[in-house]
Amino acid sequence: ETGVTQSPTHLIKTRGQQVTLRCSSQSGHNTVSWYQQALGQGPQFIFQYYREEENGRGNFPPRFSGLQFPNYSSELNVNALELDDSALYLCASSTRTSGLSYNEQFFGPGTRLTVL
Amino acid sequence: SQQGEEDPQALSIQEGENATMNCSYKTSINNLQWYRQNSGRGLVHLILIRSNEREKHSGRLRVTLDTSKKSSSLLITASRAADTASYFCATVPISGGSYIPTFGRGTSLIVHP
Numbered sequence: 001e002t003g004v005t006q007s008p009t010h011l012i013k014t015r016g017q018q019v020t021l022r023c024s025s026q027s028g029h030n031t032v033s034w035y036q037q038a039l040g041q042g043p044q045f046i047f048q049y050y051r052e053e054e055n056g057r058g059n060f061p062p063r064f065s066g067l068q069f070p071n072y073s074s075e076l077n078v079n080a081l082e083l084d085d086s087a088l089y090l091c092a093s094s095t096r097t098s099g100l101s102y103n104e105q106f107f108g109p110g111t112r113l114t115v116l
Numbered sequence: 117s118q119q120g121e122e123d124p125q126a127l128s129i130q131e132g133e134n135a136t137m138n139c140s141y142k143t144s145i146n147n148l149q150w151y152r153q154n155s156g157r158g159l160v161h162l163i164l165i166r167s168n169e170r171e172k173h174s175g176r177l178r179v180t181l182d183t184s185k186k187s188s189s190l191l192i193t194a195s196r197a198a199d200t201a202s203y204f205c206a207t208v209p210i211s212g213g214s215y216i217p218t219f220g221r222g223t224s225l226i227v228h229p
Contacts, residue, residue, distance in 0.1 A: 004158070033216070042161070042204050042219035056216045090158055103150065105217065107158035 002007035004108035012114045018079045021111045024074040032074040035090040086115045119206040120220035128226045135192040137223040139205030149206045197229040
């Protein structure tokens with residue numbers, strides 16, 4: 001267990017709806033990243049938040065948005081759901097330090113989203 | 117697009133054998149990480165190797181990095197059925213600001229008891 005939790009575990013929505021996924025970071029971590037993983041593929045980076053500010057974004061449309069809260073928990077919001085949004089959504093927390101130091105990411109178990 | 121690409125896509129071996137997976141990448145990196153994922157679950161970090169390192173060990177795992185060839189390998193010695201999983205490499209580029217790992221498509225390892 002990494003200490004990173006995600007909710008819900010599974011979710012079924014219909015096309016056009018909106019969804020909010022939640023992540024609780026490991027204690028002491030100030031950075032959270034969200035990934036989308038389609039079946040049989042590697043995780044694709046959506047965006048990263050560092051101290052409540054977006055700190056990098058992958059090739060995802062604006063209908064994918066996020067928030068990081070002062071307690072370092074985070075949300076991923078997806079509007080106007082499309083069938084291709086069906087995937088496993090993973091969040092990962094880590095600790096950013098100054099300079100070029102980068103520490104390992106701890107992943108949550110993921111939320112399986114199915115869009116019908 | 118995928119920065120790191122694992123090879124082979126799938127690997128099937130007997131318990132006790134060694135498993136070797138390779139990762140190639142395109143641009144200069146700050147570090148490279150290997151992760152393991154059991155079916156449909158979250159990823160577990162295995163080893164992080166920095167660009168100035170050539171080899172790291174952790175238990176039965178050995179990772180090498182060759183920056184001149186832009187490649188890395190993960191060796192699992194004396195494999196066990198419990199090692200069955202997908203293995204991903206992730207590269208973190210040299211860039212200011214954000215440290216965003218880019219994952220490959222993974223190697224699916226099956227270890228037969």
